[in-house]
Amino acid sequence: MRFIVCIKQVPDTTEVRVNPETNTLIREGVPATVNPFDLYAVEEALLLKEKFGGEVIAISMGPPQAEEALREVISMGVDKAILISDRKFAGSDSWATSLTLATAIRKIGSFDIIFTGKQAADGDTAQVGPGIAEFLDIPQATFVRKVDELNIENRIIRLQSMWEEGSELLELPLPCLITTVKELNEPRLPSLRGKLTAKKAEIPLWSFDELAVEEKHVGLAGSPTQVIKVFPPPPRAEGELFADADPDEAARIIADKLTEKGLL
Amino acid sequence: MLETCNLCGACVPVCPEDALSIEEVKRTKEIDPSEWRGVWAFAEQRRDQIQSSTYELLGAARGVAEKLEVQVTAVLLGSDVENPESLLAAGADEVFYIKDESLAHFGLEPYTKIIADLILERKPEIVLGAATFIGRSLLPRIAVRVHAGLTADCTGLDVDTEKRLLLQTRPAFGGNIMATIICPQHRPQMATVRPKVMKPLEEPYNSKGKVSEISVDSASNRVRFLEFVVDDTSQINIAEADIIVTGGRGLQDPKNFALIEELAGLLGSAVGASRAAVDSGWINYSHQVGQTGRTVSPKLYIAVGVSGAIQHLVGMQSSDYIIAVNKDPNAPIFKVADIGIVGDLFEVVPKLIKEIKRRKGE
Numbered sequence: 001m002r003f004i005v006c007i008k009q010v011p012d013t014t015e016v017r018v019n020p021e022t023n024t025l026i027r028e029g030v031p032a033t034v035n036p037f038d039l040y041a042v043e044e045a046l047l048l049k050e051k052f053g054g055e056v057i058a059i060s061m062g063p064p065q066a067e068e069a070l071r072e073v074i075s076m077g078v079d080k081a082i083l084i085s086d087r088k089f090a091g092s093d094s095w096a097t098s099l100t101l102a103t104a105i106r107k108i109g110s111f112d113i114i115f116t117g118k119q120a121a122d123g124d125t126a127q128v129g130p131g132i133a134e135f136l137d138i139p140q141a142t143f144v145r146k147v148d149e150l151n152i153e154n155r156i157i158r159l160q161s162m163w164e165e166g167s168e169l170l171e172l173p174l175p176c177l178i179t180t181v182k183e184l185n186e187p188r189l190p191s192l193r194g195k196l197t198a199k200k201a202e203i204p205l206w207s208f209d210e211l212a213v214e215e216k217h218v219g220l221a222g223s224p225t226q227v228i229k230v231f232p233p234p235p236r237a238e239g240e241l242f243a244d245a246d247p248d249e250a251a252r253i254i255a256d257k258l259t260e261k262g263l264l
Numbered sequence: 265m266l267e268t269c270n271l272c273g274a275c276v277p278v279c280p281e282d283a284l285s286i287e288e289v290k291r292t293k294e295i296d297p298s299e300w301r302g303v304w305a306f307a308e309q310r311r312d313q314i315q316s317s318t319y320e321l322l323g324a325a326r327g328v329a330e331k332l333e334v335q336v337t338a339v340l341l342g343s344d345v346e347n348p349e350s351l352l353a354a355g356a357d358e359v360f361y362i363k364d365e366s367l368a369h370f371g372l373e374p375y376t377k378i379i380a381d382l383i384l385e386r387k388p389e390i391v392l393g394a395a396t397f398i399g400r401s402l403l404p405r406i407a408v409r410v411h412a413g414l415t416a417d418c419t420g421l422d423v424d425t426e427k428r429l430l431l432q433t434r435p436a437f438g439g440n441i442m443a444t445i446i447c448p449q450h451r452p453q454m455a456t457v458r459p460k461v462m463k464p465l466e467e468p469y470n471s472k473g474k475v476s477e478i479s480v481d482s483a484s485n486r487v488r489f490l491e492f493v494v495d496d497t498s499q500i501n502i503a504e505a506d507i508i509v510t511g512g513r514g515l516q517d518p519k520n521f522a523l524i525e526e527l528a529g530l531l532g533s534a535v536g537a538s539r540a541a542v543d544s545g546w547i548n549y550s551h552q553v554g555q556t557g558r559t560v561s562p563k564l565y566i567a568v569g570v571s572g573a574i575q576h577l578v579g580m581q582s583s584d585y586i587i588a589v590n591k592d593p594n595a596p597i598f599k600v601a602d603i604g605i606v607g608d609l610f611e612v613v614p615k616l617i618k619e620i621k622r623r624k625g626e
Contacts, residue, residue, distance in 0.1 A: 011437070036555060036556050037556065093413070094404065094414065094416075095407065095408060095411070095412075095413065095414070098408055099408075121437070121438060121555060122436060122437050123436060124416065124417065124434075124435070124436055124437075124438070125404075125414075125415075125416035125417070126400050126404070126416060126417075127400075127404035127407070127414060127416055128404075129404075130401060130404035130405045130408075131404050131405070131407070131408045133405065134291075134376075134404070134405045134408040134409055135291065135408060139372075139373065139486045139487050140372065140401070140405070141487070142397070142400070142401040143397055143401070145549065158490070160493075161397075162397060162550070163310075163396075163397045163398070163492075164396060164397055164501050164503040164504065165310075165494055165495055165501050165503075165504075166492060166493050166494040166495045167492070167493050167495075168370075168489065168491075168492055169489075169490040169491040169492070169493060170487055170488065170489060170490060171487065171488040171490060172486070172487050172488075173486055181549075181556075182549060182552070182556040182557065183549035217292065223413075224407075224411070224412060224413030224414075224447050224449070224450035225413035225414070225415055225445050225446070225447050226445065226446055226447075226448065227443050227444070227445050228431075228444050228445065228446055229443065229444040230441055230442070230443050230444075231441070231442050231443075231444075232440075232441060232442070233435065233439060233440070233441070233442050233582075236581070236600055236602075237602070239586075239598070239600070239601045239602045239603060239604055240602070240603055240604065241593075241598055241601075241604040241606065242603070242604065242605050242606065242607075243593055243606045244606075245605060245606075245607060246607075247607060247608070247611035247612045247615045248615055250589070250605045250607050250612045250615070250616070251612060251615035251616040251618070251619040252619060253603065253605070254566075254587055254603065254605070254612075254616050254619075255616065255619045255620055255623060257585075257587065257603060258531070258564075258620070259623065261563075261564065261585070263507060263531060263563075263564060264531075264620060264623055264624065
């Protein structure tokens with residue numbers, strides 16, 4: 001079996017701020033991390049590999065430092081990693097990113113399941129997983145919360161896809177693409193052995209020249225959508241803090257507000 | 265061989281007889297934006313019921329269409345949908361109802377093909393959908409197929425009438441920044457809209473149009489839909505709720521969630537949970553609010569025993585009104601709370617429950 005996991009290195013969301021004077025992101029000194037949802041994708045691939053054998057390949061499209069994220073997942077147990085990086089890919093929106101990643105996956109060759117996290121903690125679009133599946137013309141299941149059965153012989157996977165009010169039970173043929181949510185599993189911590197392996201691992205870099213893509217379809221030039229403005233969210237009105245209210249008073253304050261809002 | 269083919273294309277150049285070729289669905293196109301007109305709204309039905317998010321979407325679509333002086337078309341797929349005419353009063357000038365037994369339950373592949381084909385045939389300049397689990401699964405696939413720009417989870421839509429551009433505003437970086445996005449050259453301009461942010465029309469729209477049943481070629485579906493399992497129906501799901509009461513680590517013990525449930529029951533609200541509560545196994549993941557859970561924007565959010573770690577805040581800080589109860593005066597939740605009560609939830613919440621019951625006359 002060959003499982004491919006697409007991961008992204010994202011700024012640690014907790015630290016992101018907008019410079020109020022220039023309306024641009026303050027990136028200096030902001031630590032980077034593997035996108036949280038991607039860890040569930042990696043873990044599921046590792047679990048299935050442990051059960052059925054095969055290999056897990058992680059790929060990431062990003063600037064050179066995204067290599068750190070790939071090493072992190074190698075330390076979890078991923079067998080190989082490939083960094084897809086080129087100035088020409090910078091500024092890609094989800095359409096261009098999906099195309100670039102799909103092209104890289106075609107270059108890898110055959111695969112059985114592609115795993116991606118539900119969405120990235122910076123872009124928050126949740127569009128790249130489905131985009132890759134469409135470019136590769138394979139079936140997809142999104143927001144997968146449980147894998148019920150992987151049947152290697154019949155090349156079928158049975159799983160549960162999360163909706164607001166419940167779950168869809170689906171059966172997909174392989175190859176297919178799955179986007180993962182948190183409930184799916186509990187990502188393992190890297191082992192010491194894993195960290196040593198990751199340190200020594202060779203991670204090939206595929207630049208624009210290595211991929212069968214046209215310049216007009218990648219990066220900022222290839223992106224149908226463009227950000228024209230970035231600004232901080234409107235500040236919330238200052239709230240009221242009741243630091244010393246006794247429980248009866250507190251209950252009354254809250255109940256008054258509920259009544260005022262017509263909710264009682 | 266064809267069963268295991270995944271269209272990687274490796275075989276084509278190496279075949280000695282030059283006998284192999286792969287017909288690719290053409291996914292890039294050059295277009296003239298001026299040929300594209302009209303605003304489409306994907307009308308979502310589940311179990312034959314049109315979803316409330318669709319009516320919100322039509323309210324927003326109406327506003328956009330008026331500025332561009334074009335029509336709103338609702339696109340509905342299903343088999344036996346109840347009251348498709350309601351889409352007209354909700355703001356649609358016409359309804360395309362693609363009606364087939366095979367479309368009763370959402371199928372990603374047939375829905376993608378049918379809508380993409382219609383888009384390429386009829387050339388709408390804007391296509392909107394609600395950012396539900398269905399919308400966020402379907403629209404990205406359509407956008408790639410028709411080479412369109414898609415913006416996810418918009419909280420604001422406006423129009424540059426001069427350039428006929430949809431101005432799409434949405435939160436990013438977990439809501440720490442807002443971004444406005446356009447799709448200048450590609451058509452359609454697509455967007456999913458966050459549920460419970462837009463408003464349905466206040467007055468019924470005097471639509472001059474009708475529901476047209478459209479027949480299309482049947483589309484294949486490689487995915488087998490087995491069953492839909494509904495979550496505990498006695499609970500309101502957080503995506504639909506106007507009020508959410510959330511319990512966090514401060515509850516200390518799973519049995520104390522009963523307090524949250526009682527308060528929620530009295531207010532007719534949904535029950536939310538912080539990551540800590542879900543990770544501890546106190547409550548199901550479908551209740552989790554936050555970065556690795558769900559983002560909600562209810563009218564009222566009551567956080568009980570929730571510290572307000574940033575990963576939680578990003579999931580709820582756009583709620584209209586926030587009330588928080590926590591015994592730590594420095595808990596970050598108080599930074600976003602409109603009313604913050606520093607106190608012991610085990611004293612405050614029972615008193616609150618009692619007070620609410622008293623006011624309700626129980």
